[in-house]
Amino acid sequence: MIEFLNETILWWHWIVFGIALLIWDMSMGTFFILGLGVAAIIVGAIDAWLDISFTAELSIWIVLSILAIAAWFKWFREKPVTESGQSNYRLDTLGVVMEDIQPHSRGKVTFDTPVLGNTSWHAISKVEITKGSRVKIVQINGQLIEVEPIANS
Secondary structure (H helix, E strand, C coil): CHHHHHHHCCHHHHHHHHHHHHHHHHHHCCCCCHHHHHHHHHHHHHHHHHCCCHHHHHHHHHHHHHHHHHHHHHHHCCCCCCCCCCCCCCCCCEEEEEECECECCCEEEEEEEEECCEEEEEEEECCCECCCCEEEEEEEECCEEEEEECCCC
16 A cells, blocks of 8 residues: 555645645634645655655654644634633632621622632631731632631731
8 A cells, every 4th residue: 555655646746735735724714724734735845856755755744744733732822812701710819808708707809800700709708807908719619709818927
């Protein structure tokens, strides 16, 4: 089979394959397959000048494709526009108490950055925290956030 492919697959087949991949990618609009098409065109150009075997061509195309995909994920992929609904809080997220929090009772806290898509949350604490105090998240239990006061140093 390899002998058949060595004799049958010519340099221009790779270029046509690469152009077909580029056209397919442009119709999808993701630019993911763009690197695969460019890799195929490069392999066609290398084969036109060096006349290498099909297994070498295929190996070069695979290596170039993997590099193109890695570059796409690293630099060219679009970042998500919003983090709404994502678990984007961290335990060092700070906030201000808007309603006094009594031990094991609900109060209201407004956080500096959104926590799970919202900045204002009902919160509980194991200790009393007065309005205007700075707090940090200890843990999140469903829709209820447990906070503790920040020790002023």
